[in-house]
Amino acid sequence: MHASSVVLILLLLGVTVLGFWAARWREKGSLESMDDWALGGRNFGVVVSWFLIGGDLYTAYTFIAVPALVYGVGAFAFFALPYTIVAYPFAIVTLTRFWTVASKRGYVTAADFVRDRYGDRSLEVLVAITGVIAILPYIALQLVGMKVIFGQLGGAFAAGGGVLALTVAFVLLASYTYTSGLRAPALIAFVKDTLIYLTIICAIVAVTHMFGGWAGIFDAAGKALAARPKPATLLLPSQLYFAYGSVALGSALALFIYPHSITSLLSARTRTVVKRNMALLPIYSLLLGFLALLGYAGIAAGIKVANPQLIVPILFQRIFPDWFVGVAYAAIVIGALVPAAIMAIGGANLFASNLFNEFSPTRTATETRIAKILTLVICAVALLFVIFVNPKYAIGFQFLGGAWILQIFPAFIIGLFTRWFHPKALILGWAVGIVAGTYMAIMTNFTANFPLHLFGGTLIGYGPLYALILNLIVTTIATPIFAAAKVGAGADFTSAADYA
Numbered sequence: 001m002h003a004s005s006v007v008l009i010l011l012l013l014g015v016t017v018l019g020f021w022a023a024r025w026r027e028k029g030s031l032e033s034m035d036d037w038a039l040g041g042r043n044f045g046v047v048v049s050w051f052l053i054g055g056d057l058y059t060a061y062t063f064i065a066v067p068a069l070v071y072g073v074g075a076f077a078f079f080a081l082p083y084t085i086v087a088y089p090f091a092i093v094t095l096t097r098f099w100t101v102a103s104k105r106g107y108v109t110a111a112d113f114v115r116d117r118y119g120d121r122s123l124e125v126l127v128a129i130t131g132v133i134a135i136l137p138y139i140a141l142q143l144v145g146m147k148v149i150f151g152q153l154g155g156a157f158a159a160g161g162g163v164l165a166l167t168v169a170f171v172l173l174a175s176y177t178y179t180s181g182l183r184a185p186a187l188i189a190f191v192k193d194t195l196i197y198l199t200i201i202c203a204i205v206a207v208t209h210m211f212g213g214w215a216g217i218f219d220a221a222g223k224a225l226a227a228r229p230k231p232a233t234l235l236l237p238s239q240l241y242f243a244y245g246s247v248a249l250g251s252a253l254a255l256f257i258y259p260h261s262i263t264s265l266l267s268a269r270t271r272t273v274v275k276r277n278m279a280l281l282p283i284y285s286l287l288l289g290f291l292a293l294l295g296y297a298g299i300a301a302g303i304k305v306a307n308p309q310l311i312v313p314i315l316f317q318r319i320f321p322d323w324f325v326g327v328a329y330a331a332i333v334i335g336a337l338v339p340a341a342i343m344a345i346g347g348a349n350l351f352a353s354n355l356f357n358e359f360s361p362t363r364t365a366t367e368t369r370i371a372k373i374l375t376l377v378i379c380a381v382a383l384l385f386v387i388f389v390n391p392k393y394a395i396g397f398q399f400l401g402g403a404w405i406l407q408i409f410p411a412f413i414i415g416l417f418t419r420w421f422h423p424k425a426l427i428l429g430w431a432v433g434i435v436a437g438t439y440m441a442i443m444t445n446f447t448a449n450f451p452l453h454l455f456g457g458t459l460i461g462y463g464p465l466y467a468l469i470l471n472l473i474v475t476t477i478a479t480p481i482f483a484a485a486k487v488g489a490g491a492d493f494t495s496a497a498d499y500a
Contacts, residue, residue, distance in 0.1 A: 007326025019176030022183040037181035055189030060145035060336030068308035070295025074232030083248040111354040119490025120423035128354035134401035139382035142336035185341040195331035220300035250465035259346030348374035403437030403464035425478035433471030
């Protein structure tokens with residue numbers, strides 16, 4: 001057995017022990033309570049929240065996909081940097097307000113808020129279903145990232161196309177998530193982020209030494225990109241400015257309304273913890289920038305692969321000694337387990353709170369048991385998704401999930417500031433946005449940009465953002481129509497004091 005495999009196994013066993021031990025870590029209540037199991041007792045401070053939210057947002061698939069996209073298309077892939085930076089000030093304005101009302105009224109999900117804000121059970125269910133559907137392919141993509149690593153390790157890890165290793169990893173994940181709840185990924189996130197920072201720093205030092213600095217890397221990568229059958233560039237061409245900006249903006253608006261983002265956010269002890277984390281989290285964007293540059297390093301190194309997702313694993317094999325390859329691969333695999341656990345909990349929360357049970361201010365042990373069981377179910381569905389669905393379709397489904405999750409923006413985010421929208425208009429706008437987003441995804445073969453033909457010209461931009469704009473137009477027009485028709489608008493069970 002190679003040293004890399006031994007190191008990976010030892011590190012995975014170590015985080016598994018941590019995952020089970022987390023049930024006793026910082027426990028002040030009972031893990032039979034929904035707040036304690038699903039939200040860590042709502043008691044995480046700045047440091048723990050920083051690792052948890054960062055571990056949640058910067059996933060193994062990010063580790064694999066961002067350099068792969070840079071390798072494939074060049075400069076356009078760097079939209080990942082501004083979108084993560086834009087998301088944080090947006091979150092300071094919106095999600096601190098959500099945290100406040102959620103902490104006062106005991107919300108566990110965004111759908112809880114939507115139900116109380118609009119008094120409409122149908123709207124709550126649609127928001128919950130959207131979140132659950134959007135999260136499943138996202139979890140599956142964590143498995144795709146792990147599968148790439150297991151394939152590179154070969155041997156027993158690659159047996160059955162990596163399915164056996166994936167199954168073992170996710171059985172362990174589901175087990176300690178069931179036992180320890182959100183405390184497990186929160187504690188493991190410390191290990192995950194330490195390994196990722198160590199790996200990226202060492203990789204940057206190694207590749208710059210190998211090529212004599214970034215000037216050599218950029219020069220070699222630029223020439224190789226320009227020589228391709230479909231040329232790409234190191235600098236973004238002007239015709240892609242709008243597409244680049246719209247993808248960054250649309251992605252930023254969606255980032256913090258995913259169920260796993262909400263779950264991590266609500267575990268914070270105070271509103272101040274949320275604000276400080278939004279100020280500190282851009283540090284991860286710096287890491288992401290270095291990570292993206294590894295795509296150019298892979299091009300400069302002359303790595304040629306049919307599957308760009310192999311760029312980072314192969315590059316690591318070339319620049320690191322075998323034992324440290326194990327450390328780097330463990331960083332990616334553990335980087336899949338942490339967000340996958342949070343995503344499973346977030347999806348289970350939506351099922352338990354908004355689809356299986358009527359919401360009540362007092363969380364019951366029964367509801368917690370339902371959420372625990374559903375966590376296992378969601379992990380199993382994600383695993384089956386990867387086993388039976390081609391990875392390229394999994395990526396397409398994840399893009400579609402992003403297009404769908406953005407359609408709850410009017411009810412959730414705008415609803416934090418105004419209740420002017422009629423709940424039935426929000427449902428109509430949601431439906432139009434879902435249909436439009438799905439249509440644009442299918443027509444573009446599940447790629448991000450959609451050519452919008454307007455006034456004799458074509459505007460290429462982010463399809464889900466176009467769908468959201470259409471959603472808002474329909475909702476805005478339909479609201480006074482429903483009001484004039486005297487259609488019941490439901491009751492707002494929140495008060496101004498809840499947001500203060």
